[in-house]
Amino acid sequence: MTEGITSVRILIIDDEEQIRRFLRISLKSQGYQVIEAETADEGIELAATRTPDLIVLDLGLPDADGKSVLTELRHWSTVPVMILSVRASESEKVAVLDAGANDYVTKPFGIQEFLARVRNLLRPRATTMPDAGIYDDGYLHIDLVKRLVSVTGEQVHLTRKEFAILKMLVSSPDQVITQTQLLREIWGPTHVDDTHYLRNFVGRIRQKLRDDSGEPRYVRTEPGVGYRFIDCRGDCRSPAQPGQS
Known part of the structure; x- marks a missing residue:
């Protein structure tokens, strides 16, 4: 050891x-x-x-x-x-x-x-937190400061709320962010029970990141609890490209 x-x-x-x-x-x-x-x-x-x-x-x-x-x-x-x-x-x-x-x-x-x-x-926070606000694993690139997201070099457009959700998740990689935390922070304290909003937005984020909704590699669901962003730098397989099996 x-x-x-x-x-x-x-x-x-x-x-x-x-x-x-x-x-x-x-x-x-x-x-x-x-x-x-x-x-x-x-x-x-x-x-x-x-x-x-x-x-x-x-x-x-x-x-x-x-x-x-x-x-x-x-x-x-x-x-x-x-x-x-x-x-x-x-x-x-x-x-x-x-x-x-x-x-x-x-x-x-x-x-x-x-x-x-x-x-x-x-994991040391210095290595799991995006360096200078940037996450890049060779497939997915996220710049939290410039609010830019791209997949295989192709820019992805996220709405303001979609980006806010992704930012909260990416800022605490591999850790659970509860539905309540996300709803309170992004929609406000009067919307903490509106979990259907969150499900819809997360579904759209996955679609835009080309993240398999059946077996997502980036935005994982903790059923009934919340979501976590999986840090794939260095230890995740690249997802299949369109046309690949």
């Missing part, structure tokens, strides 16, 4: 010993340092004193709800937080993502997907 990975510290806040052990073994096998807490109070203390690079947080803790831990953390920390919970309702996911969580994984879960999400959250 590289020195960069072995210096990464991950805090697990979960009262289930079996879950902590499973995650500890899996994370250490990838070279990460792991620290553990089984209560909310202990987790907050370790978050303050051990400066983890990522926190994996269970919602069902014995001394407090995990959402209160998240709220406390967000008062003084911007460390990425991944929620790990048996609670699978859309409203629960939306609530914690709106409260500042960076990702949400439902128990039971596959370890490979979990590790992939860990890697996404640990």
Whole structure:
């Protein structure tokens, strides 16, 4: 393992010993340092004193709800937080993502997907955020400053709201932006329930980016929760061009 990975510290806040052990073994096998807490109070203390690079947080803790831990953390920390919970309702996911969580994984879960999400959250912001407001993977080019979008060199026209949606997603690559966040920011607080607006606009964005609506590579849907923009620089296959199989 590289020195960069072995210096990464991950805090697990979960009262289930079996879950902590499973995650500890899996994370250490990838070279990460792991620290553990089984209560909310202990987790907050370790978050303050051990400066983890990522926190994996269970919602069902014995001394407090995990959402209160998240709220406390967000008062003084911007460390990425991944929620790990048996609670699978859309409203629960939306609530914690709106409260500042960076990702949400439902128990039971596959370890490979979990590790992939860990890697996404640990990507240095300097490399995942578009450099100087520019995203370019050789197929899709987005200039957030000049408000220009092109696909294979051909300019794509987006309406003002379409571009605003894409900008919010591209500015936080690989992270979920909830429907509520998008609607509040772009349409205003009186439209947070108008999810049909958002679905229609996202559909048009995908069409203009030639993004397969059945299996999109750029704008992915988190059902009932929101959307995420997938950063394809360096590790995504180019989509098939018209006429290709």
